[in-house]
Amino acid sequence: MTTADPAPPVASLAQRAAAPPVLPPLTAGGLTWRPATRDDAGALLHLRNTVAEADGEPYRESLDELLEILDAPWHRFDTDSVLGLDAAGVLRAYGYVETMPGDTARVRAFLWGAVHPDRRGEGIGREVFAWQEARARQLLAATGADLPGRIAGFLEDDAPAPKVRLYERAGFTPRRFYSDLERDLRDLDAHPLPAVALDDGLVLLPLDDAHDEAARLAHNDAFRDHWGSEPQTPEQWRDGRATYAPEWSFVVVDPEPDVAALLADPRTDSETAAALRAGEPLVVGYHVAARYEADFAVRGHPFGFTDTLGVRRAYRGRKVAVALLAAGMRAFAADGMAVAALDVDTQNPSGAHGLYASLGYRKRHGSRLLTIEL
CATH class of the missing domain: 3.40.630.30 (Gcn5-related N-acetyltransferase (GNAT))
Structure with missing residues (x-):
């Protein structure tokens, strides 16, 4: 339990x-x-x-x-x-x-x-x-x-x-449980991906160097209410790039955010506040993908992996996550990947598990975190 x-x-x-x-x-x-x-x-x-x-x-x-x-x-x-x-x-x-x-x-x-x-x-x-x-x-x-x-x-x-x-x-006590999920991409005519229109001027873009730091800030905000999550430093955020797939990675940006409202929001962290005051781009959601080619043979097919997906708390409920996942899956499919895969905390507070199920993801494997709390 x-x-x-x-x-x-x-x-x-x-x-x-x-x-x-x-x-x-x-x-x-x-x-x-x-x-x-x-x-x-x-x-x-x-x-x-x-x-x-x-x-x-x-x-x-x-x-x-x-x-x-x-x-x-x-x-x-x-x-x-x-x-x-x-x-x-x-x-x-x-x-x-x-x-x-x-x-x-x-x-x-x-x-x-x-x-x-x-x-x-x-x-x-x-x-x-x-x-x-x-x-x-x-x-x-x-x-x-x-x-x-x-x-x-x-x-x-x-x-x-x-x-x-x-x-x-x-x-050690089992503390958290995770599901490795897959979504088949081999017949998108029979099982189409959702077409998502973002509202209020939000823009879907490739994740490039110009938005990388803003994506880190979005990640720290998105995961602030997730169990066991801690803020990532720039060094930690850039870690894992050996498998990073920029061609499969995307961000959603608010080009004209309500800066005054965000600065007044107690959920806005100090790093984001500083970036807003400096006029830096505001990434409100991100999809960071990875290519784990060493795993292709083990899984039995090539796959694209969603390493990290998140949406700022102030922007949840606006289909940002669906738009990012759909963009990622389309990129996987266009590159010849048979399935889309990801790993999710089964008690994710953003309701991600239900979102993935609605998009056709199914559990393939599971793991758990065991801890001693001090």
């Missing part, structure tokens, strides 16, 4: 995190342990895709995607990662902890890791997981923030039982 955010904590985060002074040892399996570096990208890619195949996960990674993770400036792989290598120097396990620079209401630490299928059952996964949780507690305590904290990890709905038990034994 999904649970709501708990009541605000009383003790400081440093107290609640209960960070250990020393990280637990890694001894299982006779592996040699060290931090990850950029030079490990090829070995990490092979291990991660081997694990994905063995566990029946519906995705694979490309080298460019993994290099982007290793190169992200807020990642500290020198202190927040471990690689386990066997006597021949072959990578057999890894773990790392990711914290986010834009967190303002709740500071979060995400756990990522796996063990090669041939080396499971030796206690390696339990030790790596314990190391990750301990390092996450250290990182949260070190922020000095007087905020709620969260240690989190993701599991596919059909994840192997031992991986599920790792989370359960550590006290």
Whole structure:
């Protein structure tokens, strides 16, 4: 069952995190342990895709995607990662902890890791997981923030039982559920896409460099009332561009916004207010798409993926999301994609799940977020 955010904590985060002074040892399996570096990208890619195949996960990674993770400036792989290598120097396990620079209401630490299928059952996964949780507690305590904290990890709905038990034994609780949806695009004559006329002068445009920062501001506003969401910094917003598909990405712009009304609206954040005063373009909705070619074979067909879709709260109810999705799907179809795909929080407060169902999206797969709340 999904649970709501708990009541605000009383003790400081440093107290609640209960960070250990020393990280637990890694001894299982006779592996040699060290931090990850950029030079490990090829070995990490092979291990991660081997694990994905063995566990029946519906995705694979490309080298460019993994290099982007290793190169992200807020990642500290020198202190927040471990690689386990066997006597021949072959990578057999890894773990790392990711914290986010834009967190303002709740500071979060995400756990990522796996063990090669041939080396499971030796206690390696339990030790790596314990190391990750301990390092996450250290990182949260070190922020000095007087905020709620969260240690989190993701599991596919059909994840192997031992991986599920790792989370359960550590006290993680399922907190949110996500659906991977698809919409067939191969017969648009029989299943047409909606034709949407935007009202009051709103304009649909390709997402280009001139509107990229305005799209980030729109994203932060659109997701401000979404569970678990935190504002994205410019660095975070530009992350993930290894798979970014500009030819499938769009924005809706209000060329003549009511600046006075928006500045008076308490929902307007300070960054948007500054942009309005400076006369910057106001993006009111955005569709950021990605091309995950490494996943085409796994899914059995080429697909276009809606990575992020959002509409400013002041502009909801004006068919902006429908117009953006339809534009994205038409672009996917024109480029020969068999289906449109996306991932959605099943309790999205904007009613997105119902919107996707009305447009013909159907669930293909599911995943969940598990957390320890601090």
